Amino acid sequence: MAPQSPVLVVVIPLIFAFLTFAFGWWRKDLCYPIALVAVSISFLASLHTIYTVITTGTIHYYLGNWEPPWGIEYVVDHLNAFVLVIVSFISLVVAISSKRTVEQELPEKVVYFYCIFLLQVTGFLGIVVTGDMFNLYVFLEIASLAGYALIAIGEDGAPFASFNYLIFGTIGACFYLLGVGYLYIVTGSLNMADLSQILPHLYHSKVVLVAFAFFLVGVSLKMALFPLHVWLPDAYTYAPSAVSSLLAPLMTKVGAYVMIRLMFTVFKPHFSIELIPATTILGWMAAGAILFGAVLALAQIDLKRMLAYILVSEVGYIALGVGLANRNGLTGAILHILNDSFMMLALFLVVGAIMYRSGNREIPQLRYLHRKMPFTMAVLVIAGLSVIGIPPTCGFFSKWYLILGAIDASCWVFVVVLLVSSLLNVVLFFRVIENVYLEPGEEHAGRGSELVIANEEAPLSLLVPILIAGAGIMLFGILSGKIISVVIQFAVPQYFVTL
Amino acid sequence: MLDFILSKYNYWIYIILMMIGFYAMIGKKNLVKKIIGINIFQTAIILFFISTAAKSGGTLPIIEHGQGHGAHAIEAASYVNPLPHVLMLTAIVVMVSTLGVALAIVIAIYRRYNSLEEDEILEKRKWPRNLLF
């Protein structure tokens, strides 16, 4: 097991997806335990991987024992292993929580749901751990196809939202493939490490420039970076609860990881920052994303749609960290990958619990919930504080590093943008929390018959993941210093350390 | 100039084909036409890759030479580059799978709205009760 752990992380959910399908025909209620076992083994393998990376350095795993660039290679360094652990842990938490919501929303599709769920997790893990450009495309397509299907089975309006996502996602994947093709034509190699050796001689070439542009646009489409985010709000609002809890924390972060990998490992930072002002453009797009997401979230009545716009804003934070192109900014971006995953996980799980119990997600209808669902609402408050950025929740620390990075780069506009967005987030969450903890007075008594209130606290299989997510938000806030010094410090490319 | 065109025209043809498909994807309102656009776009990318595998005077990448005493050296330049062919076999499979899932989603949309035109569907949808974003 030990030296094979990078591959096992990807292959175990894949095998168990086939097994789920096979056993599901026999007995339907075996699917949930099999899926849990698969994701747990994958999580343990990812823990072993990050432990190996921290103690012995970058892992190079040759698939089929063919040395690169003739064979496919798995390269796991600190950045990789970090995102790998996040992805597998969040998949595990969502898998635990999915039982009740899937039974309620998708009763006759349970077997196929868990099969595609595991394939989606395989896709994400495969994207994160690979060191080969075309292999990344294959796993990107696995993840995308599974995502289109998972979103299309949601409530009314979901198939159309999924079709929109399909169009945009296919454009993104095709642009990525075009980029790979252009690079292959002038270098002849598909391996990331090999490309990073060959490309510096070709930085003046127009082909490389066009390939870089297509990579960035393709990955931005997948990552939902403003202004290419239009597919995200509809897709994540109408998707089933378990699906949006899985996709919202992960899809955008995996896209952000691919962007960091392409910009700073395949193309050296010298290229992305100095030869082409890619990071400058990225920074401005990110600022637009932060403000646009926060402002539009204010206009929403549906809580889940509001969270989808907050997600657009959070992607902006990560892109801003990359766009600042200095050590603090990049540290903030990578830390925000962790923090935002847990915040979005907590928020979407809470919405899933509210939907499960009361069937209604509109913000004015959230009254009385603090009496009926106290723990769930407590986690909602914690997650809200984290989005705003209040210590000791984790959101504060990533925003702190981003502001430090903006000050280091003397981009005062970005500092202002970050502070304004925190204010907007305060307004957003105050509106929600006020409705949750409000006791309506006599003048609202007449409308009580319209309110569909939850009967009781969320069931245990939903409550435990919610509490885990909430605890994670607080825990990662307190431990941020340790996380940075052990993992993130080595994940930032060497170029920025000596800057 | 003529030499420049003759040496690059394969790329140009496929890029123009790609753009036709791309326009169909984003400019047309009918859902099935968009799917046809996806197909054209991805097929053009596949053909683009394959055209880069050619070598003048090259033959199929199937090595036929005797073992042992009949052996002679294999010159890579006399065989066509096999790697883009391999990549595109995978890409064709991905293209067909995307087509399948897209058509399944369109069937689901048709069952619900009884129409395949984007503007009709947007009218029939229950709008969220806020801004049109």
Place this chain on the structure above:
Amino acid sequence: MRALALLTVILTGIILLYGTQDMPKWADPGSPASIHVSPRYLERTLEETATPNAVTSVLADYRGYDTLGETTVIFTAGISCILILRIRRTQKRKNA
């Protein structure tokens, strides 16, 4: 809307065509793609994989993992179609 789509398409096409300027000539046996990685596949396919067809040996041996991914894509698409198209047997739950 159509104008915006046309503009985007033309812009993308121009950028792609601009990129082809530095590309190697069509069917050039000395292009980087023909020199760097693939000669080994052709030269050593018989001794390393005992398969005369170089495309097969790359597909199934040197880059076999991509083929595993490809079969997974087909499987995903198949199960996705079932997942999307399966109709509820009972409409009662929806109306309850």
